[in-house]
């Protein structure tokens with residue numbers, strides 16, 4: 001979650017994350033093989049997943065414990081819990097002492113690799129979090145504020161076990177691009193050795209409830225951090241088997257179909273037998289499909305847990321077809337269910353899932369029209385062709401057409417209203433962030449400006465009337 005100091009760059013982080021979601025490249029590396037390869041069989045899909053009963057991992061709710069689990073659905077209890085904290089060596093950032101000394105150890109190790117980690121924000125009290133959250137809510141509205149900042153009592157920062165890190169030169173501070181900076185890369189790779197994990201990864205917003213935050217690390221202690229890392233789980237929610245949130249996304253997901261288990265079947269924290277068992281689903285039970293599929297494994301919900309099961313032991317897999325989607329479209333405006341089409345630009349494999357690891361259903365000849373049946377995933381589209389349904393790489397589709405183009409729908413969905421703002425006064429656009437800079441032009445009151453995603457000390461870089469410059473955020477709504 002965001003740092004406290006000067007509310008720095010909240011917008012930049014949020015907007016760039018949203019943009020990244022819509023502008024992700026179409027997996028060029030796999031694309032080339034995708035066109036020609038026709039017969040790979042996925043070995044994992046036939047792996048027999050033995051049905052061993054394993055107790056579900058207990059979720060720690062005691063806030064004084066290092067493994068306390070905190071998210072929007074699991075608030076701190078008591079709500080105003082305040083841990084004992086110490087200042088991290090050489091900084092005024094505070095953490096619980098165990099986390100602080102682990103952090104210092106990590107900083108030393110990174111320095112040996114020539115990487116200088118800066119502590120940006122650590123412990124935040126309930127009151128401080130309330131201030132922050134209210135600030136974001138005022139500016140962006142509550143629903144958007146909730147994606148970038150925690151409701152007081154639900155922030156990991158309140159545990160004294162979470163830290164936001166940065167580079168010494170503030171490169172990409174609290175922005176998605178931080179992931180590609182020296183510190184972003186080093187901590188993501190090595191943090192777990194010191195007990196820190198990246199808590200809000202890319203593409204997991206519907207699970208964690210937060211935008212991608214490559215700067216936010218959670219201290220779990222080294223043994224739990226290592227176990228988490230080895231589990232292959234993408235989120236702590238998945239690790240504990242509670243990857244179900246109260247977000248709207250999930251009501252969408254529940255409409256993605258059902259299947260029946262043909263054996264006592266392990267639900268795991270990830271797609272593959274090397275992942276931790278969340279629970280064992282008895283034979284002949286109906287599970288809900290979330291719509292995610294990977295290498296022959298399906299993400300399912302059963303008995304209020306979410307996890308992955310091998311498709312080998314599922315039958316009666318029913319995925320709602322177009323007419324059914326119409327029914328469910330009433331529950332969500334964000335769901336794009338219009339039937340769309342595109343043209344293949346090569347002989348193109350249709351596969352059972354989004355990725356070359358999935359079985360080929362058929363090969364669609366070049367220049368054929370396919371119907372797009374749902375939302376894009378990692379550059380792959382679910383399509384229908386010649387009475388069959390499956391996934392194809394978007395790399396080899398062109399001429400997307402329909403009444404409401406998919407890309408627009410997606411952009412509308414994922415770009416926050418914060419992408420444009422309205423001036424509440426005649427407002428000077430300046431050449432830099434601050435009144436000491438040259439006025440580029442004056443934007444009349446009530447005009448819409450486009451935010452570029454860069455913010456500095458309360459000033460926003462905006463576009464207006466084909467000019468780019470800085471305006472004070474005080475006069476934007």
Ligand SMILES: [Zn+2]
Pocket residue numbers: 001002003157162163164215216217
């Ligand atoms: Zn944070």
